[in-house]
Amino acid sequence: MDITLSEQERMLQEQARSFLAKEAPLELARAMEHDARGYPPALWKKMAELGWLGIPLPEAHGGAGLGLLELTIIIEEMGKALAPTPLIPTVALGAMAVAEGGSEEQQRRILPRVAGGELVLSVAYMEHGRPDLGWVRDVVATAAHKTKDGYTVTGQKQFAQYAHVADMLLVLAQEAASGKPLWLLVDRNAPGVTVRHLSTTAADHQCHVELKNVAVPSQDALPGDAWTLLERMLQRGAIATCAAMTGGAQRMLEITTEYAKTRVQFGRPIGTFQAVSHRCADMAVETEGARYITYEAAWAYSQGRDAALDVSTAKAYVSDAVREVMLNGHQAHGAIGFSEEHPVPLYSRRAKMGEALFGSASLHRERVARLLGM
Amino acid sequence: MDFAWTAEDAAFAKELDDFLKAELPPWWRGMFTSGERGWEYTKEFCQKIAKKGWLTMAWPKEYGGGDASLWKQVIFREAMARAGEPRGSQYMNTNWIGPTIMQFGTEEQKRYHLTRISKGDVLWCQGFSEPNFGSDLASLQTRAAQDGDDYVINGQKIWTSYAERAEFCFLLARTNQDAPKHKGISVFIVPMKTRGVTVRPIMSMAGGDDFNEVFFEDVRVPRSAMLGAKDEGWRVVTAVLNFERIGLARYEAAKWAVDEVIAYAKRSETHGRSLAKDPLLRQRVADVYARYRVARALNYRLASLMSKKGESPGPADASLTRIHNILMTRRAGDLAMEALGLEGRLSEGTADAPLAGMLEYEWRKSISATIAAGTLEIQKDQVATRGLGLPR
Numbered sequence: 001m002d003i004t005l006s007e008q009e010r011m012l013q014e015q016a017r018s019f020l021a022k023e024a025p026l027e028l029a030r031a032m033e034h035d036a037r038g039y040p041p042a043l044w045k046k047m048a049e050l051g052w053l054g055i056p057l058p059e060a061h062g063g064a065g066l067g068l069l070e071l072t073i074i075i076e077e078m079g080k081a082l083a084p085t086p087l088i089p090t091v092a093l094g095a096m097a098v099a100e101g102g103s104e105e106q107q108r109r110i111l112p113r114v115a116g117g118e119l120v121l122s123v124a125y126m127e128h129g130r131p132d133l134g135w136v137r138d139v140v141a142t143a144a145h146k147t148k149d150g151y152t153v154t155g156q157k158q159f160a161q162y163a164h165v166a167d168m169l170l171v172l173a174q175e176a177a178s179g180k181p182l183w184l185l186v187d188r189n190a191p192g193v194t195v196r197h198l199s200t201t202a203a204d205h206q207c208h209v210e211l212k213n214v215a216v217p218s219q220d221a222l223p224g225d226a227w228t229l230l231e232r233m234l235q236r237g238a239i240a241t242c243a244a245m246t247g248g249a250q251r252m253l254e255i256t257t258e259y260a261k262t263r264v265q266f267g268r269p270i271g272t273f274q275a276v277s278h279r280c281a282d283m284a285v286e287t288e289g290a291r292y293i294t295y296e297a298a299w300a301y302s303q304g305r306d307a308a309l310d311v312s313t314a315k316a317y318v319s320d321a322v323r324e325v326m327l328n329g330h331q332a333h334g335a336i337g338f339s340e341e342h343p344v345p346l347y348s349r350r351a352k353m354g355e356a357l358f359g360s361a362s363l364h365r366e367r368v369a370r371l372l373g374m
Numbered sequence: 375m376d377f378a379w380t381a382e383d384a385a386f387a388k389e390l391d392d393f394l395k396a397e398l399p400p401w402w403r404g405m406f407t408s409g410e411r412g413w414e415y416t417k418e419f420c421q422k423i424a425k426k427g428w429l430t431m432a433w434p435k436e437y438g439g440g441d442a443s444l445w446k447q448v449i450f451r452e453a454m455a456r457a458g459e460p461r462g463s464q465y466m467n468t469n470w471i472g473p474t475i476m477q478f479g480t481e482e483q484k485r486y487h488l489t490r491i492s493k494g495d496v497l498w499c500q501g502f503s504e505p506n507f508g509s510d511l512a513s514l515q516t517r518a519a520q521d522g523d524d525y526v527i528n529g530q531k532i533w534t535s536y537a538e539r540a541e542f543c544f545l546l547a548r549t550n551q552d553a554p555k556h557k558g559i560s561v562f563i564v565p566m567k568t569r570g571v572t573v574r575p576i577m578s579m580a581g582g583d584d585f586n587e588v589f590f591e592d593v594r595v596p597r598s599a600m601l602g603a604k605d606e607g608w609r610v611v612t613a614v615l616n617f618e619r620i621g622l623a624r625y626e627a628a629k630w631a632v633d634e635v636i637a638y639a640k641r642s643e644t645h646g647r648s649l650a651k652d653p654l655l656r657q658r659v660a661d662v663y664a665r666y667r668v669a670r671a672l673n674y675r676l677a678s679l680m681s682k683k684g685e686s687p688g689p690a691d692a693s694l695t696r697i698h699n700i701l702m703t704r705r706a707g708d709l710a711m712e713a714l715g716l717e718g719r720l721s722e723g724t725a726d727a728p729l730a731g732m733l734e735y736e737w738r739k740s741i742s743a744t745i746a747a748g749t750l751e752i753q754k755d756q757v758a759t760r761g762l763g764l765p766r
Contacts, residue, residue, distance in 0.1 A: 277758035292671035317664040365660035
């Protein structure tokens, strides 16, 4: 047992910090909220050059052969900088699903291009109006009809992040004849695919994907068990979201502490008032707790252990804790924290999105209760 | 980063659990609830585990310890917390009194006291709080005046746990009236049998005789009773409080409560269905469980920082960890009372009390969690000023 960062993990963290401080200033995050693409390709390219996009991918396919834990460390820093990139859908969700459940040919075709920054992936699993799909074995309405050499797919998917710029979509469908779920690799530019960009609380480039008789060749179906791949993908999504939220909470703590030190009212820094300083202390406690419960879940997943309880425990805690951090940050800042020119709303809106992404606190608490045998 | 126990540590945890299962008598309900025979038992228990080398296993060999890793001690504390702390009040000895004597004591003090503590046959109490000075501990007024080779102590302490049974008091007294308040305090090791020491028990909300007032009237001790340098007691206190704030694996007691609540819910019914199916209770159980896991992770973080070369915890990391732990403890206490409903209000010793009133007792105890060893607010002050660098 030693839950401090190893030498290698610390180096990765330091690299991420210095790189993002230089390459991803907050103005970039702000600008990308309203950018049609939503991320700067130059930044993406540099991340590929640093090897970040291949961190958890097998060495045989251009990756570094590390695990989700190392990726989590990067994502935490990205969350702190609000670096706007499709890292989570492309690597944590999509590419890792291909690495876990794709055929040798699919891995060879996709993973090196992901690691090289040439391929952006988006995952279209959620059915319109069924946000708990996966955590509960709900209906997959998107249907894949068998044809001579593949499938035709029809359905509507919601909350596919960065689908509007993705090269390839991972689509969860149900094989019409067998009723079995199935993952398909779908070319985003294939005839019948329509992507509609959604405006969200966090301006994080979520999309609605409509598929109308989209032809998908057989070799683009993932051979792995679809429910298992989905469950594991959602676990990674929850861990990645927790990490990004923790990074955001850390920055919120820092800017709030700084403000409490410098903002003077009644002739003294407001941080001398316990009503303010105790909020900062609460923020520190909750941020540190969020960080280590996230690491524990990421570690369990990376070790190949059954991480279901760890993941739900983490998301249940982090969703609530980071909400409290953000509210305390808002309150300590007063009116200026309500101004969109200030960093506070950027972090607060992102965290509010994170609360619901990959399962809310209540959803995960229900899972925890079940996993504890209730 | 590695969250797994080594094979050796896991084997130790197993050995410990097996030992406790065989060792603890069926009537044992935890250190405060088993009455007089409970106290007698804790002494017997400590001597038994001292012989096995477990009582002070993390201490250096030269002081009767086993040079065991901090992690073994963590495993040990967790097992003790789950078992209702069968060391009784002697957890204090090994957690902070011993280590503090190791750090600040003279050779003679170390030889005598550390040997006694490691044999498991001595009880201590902590003379810190006074009627007028609790959170503002540094303003304490109990006075030790030098008289030749002796010191003469006058004053009063309060909320002194275990004072009636203790053989020694770890006492804070003012030795310099003119210095600033943090700079005039010294620590004394006072035998409780010394003439002029009187103890008056105070019933606490948790029942039993765990609280006391202690009066010092012209209590004469030799100069050699002083621990650490004269007027530099505050340094000792700071070390003590850090050991004390993280010394107990409270989170495992909360986990015990969560497990018991789940078991109770499964065998109870409400509205014609199993209580375990109640959605609101499920949410609350999971909430406390998640907070328990966070508490454990924060404690492991602290232990990792303490045991890794080149690392050390930040100045307020113990307080930060404690804040989460004590708030979680309170939630666990409330969860127990919520789940057990009216039946849960049946106290220990009452027929039909679920779990012999143990969960009701857990709630009583949980109230003190945010007060003892520095209130929640004092801990937050520590995190805000020493941890985050906010101005005072």
